[in-house]
Amino acid sequence: xxxxxxxxxxxxxxxxxxxxxxxxxxxxxxxxxxxxxxxxxxxxxxxxxxxxxxxxxxxxxxxxxxxxxxxxxxxxxxxxxxxxxxxxxxxxxxxxxxxxxxxxxxxxxxxxxxxxxxxxxxxxxxxxxxxxxxxxxxxxxxxxxxxxxxxxxxxxxxxxxxxxxxxxxxxxxxxxxxxxxxxxxxxxxxxxxxxxxxxxxxxxxxxxxxxxxxxxxxxxxxxxxxxxxxxxxxxxxxxxxxxxxxxxxxxxxxxxxxxxxxxxxxxxxxxxxxxxxxxxxxxxxxxxxxx
Numbered sequence: 334x335x336x337x338x339x340x341x342x343x344x345x346x347x348x349x350x351x352x353x354x355x356x357x358x359x360x361x362x363x364x365x366x367x368x369x370x371x372x373x374x375x376x377x378x379x380x381x382x383x384x385x386x387x388x389x390x391x392x393x394x395x396x397x398x399x400x401x402x403x404x405x406x407x408x409x410x411x412x413x414x415x416x417x418x419x420x421x422x423x424x425x426x427x428x429x430x431x432x433x434x435x436x437x438x439x440x441x442x443x444x445x446x447x448x449x450x451x452x453x454x455x456x457x458x459x460x461x462x463x464x465x466x467x468x469x470x471x472x473x474x475x476x477x478x479x480x481x482x483x484x485x486x487x488x489x490x491x492x493x494x495x496x497x498x499x500x501x502x503x504x505x506x507x508x509x510x511x512x513x514x515x516x517x518x519x520x521x522x523x524x525x526x527x528x529x530x531x532x533x534x535x536x537x538x539x540x541x542x543x544x545x546x547x548x549x550x551x552x553x554x555x556x557x558x559x560x561x562x563x564x565x566x567x568x569x570x571x572x573x574x575x576x577x578x579x580x581x582x583x584x585x586x587x588x589x590x591x592x593x594x595x596x597x598x599x600x601x602x603x604x605x606x607x608x609x610x611x612x613x614x615x616x617x618x619x620x621x622x623x624x
Contacts, residue, residue: 339556339559339560339563339564341552341556342556342559342607344552344555344611344615345552349612349613349615349616350612352608352609352611352612352615353608353609353612353613355604355608356502356604356605356608356609357609359502359506359601359604360501360502360505360506362509363502363505363506363508363509363510364505364509366509366512366513367505367508367509367512370512377508377512378508378511378512378516378517378518379511379512379515379516379517379518380461380465380517380518381517381518381519381522382410382424382456382461382517382519383456383461383464383465383519383520384461384462384464384465384468384518384519385426385458385461386426386428386456386457386458386459386460386461386462387410387424387425387426387427387428387455387456387461388424388425388427388428388429388430388433388453388454388455388456389422389423389424389425389453389454389455390422390423390424390425390430390433390434390437390450390452390453391415391420391421391422391423391450391451391452391453392420392421392423392437392441392449392450392451393419393420393444393447393448393449393451394419394421394437394441394442394443394444394449395419395442395443395444396441396442398412398414398421401421401423401441402423403440404436404437404439404440404441405423405425405433405436405437405440406432406436407425407426407427407433409423409424409425410424410425410426411423411424412424413584413586414584415584415585416583416584416585419444420451422586423437428455428456428457428458430453430454430455433453434450434453437449437450438450464520468518468520468523471523471527472504472523472526472527472530475527475530476500476501476504476530479496479497479500479530479533479534480493480496480497480500482534483496483497483534483537483538486538486541487541487545489617491613491614491616491617492541492545492613492614492617494613495537495541495609495610495613495614495617496533496534496537496538496541496610498605498609498610498613499533499537499602499605499606499609499610500530500533500534500537502601502605502609503529503530503532503533503598503601503602503605504526504529504530504533504598506597506598506601507526507529507594507595507597507598507601508526510594510597511594514593516590516593516594517590519587519590521587521590521591522587522590522591522594524591525590525591525594525595525598526594526598528595529594529595529598529599529602532566532569532595532598532599532602533598533602533605533606535565536562536565536566536602536606537606537610539558539561539562540555540558540559540562540606540607540610540611540614541610541614542558543555543557543558544558544614544618545614545618551615551618551619555611559607562606562607563603563607566599566602566603567603569595569599570596570599570600573592573593573595573596573599574592574596575592576588576589576591576592577589577590577591577592577593577596578592580592
């Protein structure tokens, strides 16, 4: 297997507090953003139609994208291209899909012989709330399951809690970014967050396993784990960035959002794994363990 040329960082230059300070500060800012958003808007992150309810129209029209909103009595939440010529996805908070369809047919310019409204999708507020609760329950179960696996694997508090804290931060930072960037929480973005839990556990267990269970000096084991872990993470980051940019160019909003969230989450995972987790492991290895 090939590796990136990962430099061997001289961790002896930094104390455990210095290493942990940066990722903990980023986590604190993320929690501040999420808590402030909850107090101001009622939800930590903006909710997509899957969770808040609403109507989505796919329209085929020669009307300019910037003028589509004027065709409706209600201002659309968003108007995005689909990648096909003159085709757009228009989302509303209203669930009156029939009225919105009628307004589209009456007020939008027809593209040749094609009907203006190509498809209609509506989600009631109650159904969206149920989906939101199910998705949140899935995230909680995944996180608790990951925590249980960490404790079963290492059976000691500090290495296990280091994995849990890192995974928690890996979730909070992308969620705060979603609030700042206006990326709505949907079933698709929840799937991306679930993937982040898997990525986080993988890189943290890799580091812990090399340091605690393999032969070699602490720093030698750390660098060996970094050669593999950083290679995997950076490769995944590049793949997610390419996916996000490509999806944005072709107007596939959901894939662009998922790629962006995973890119941010993986960058946070590098920070949390090789600074926060490592500082806790070093404290445990040299100060926390007593013969």
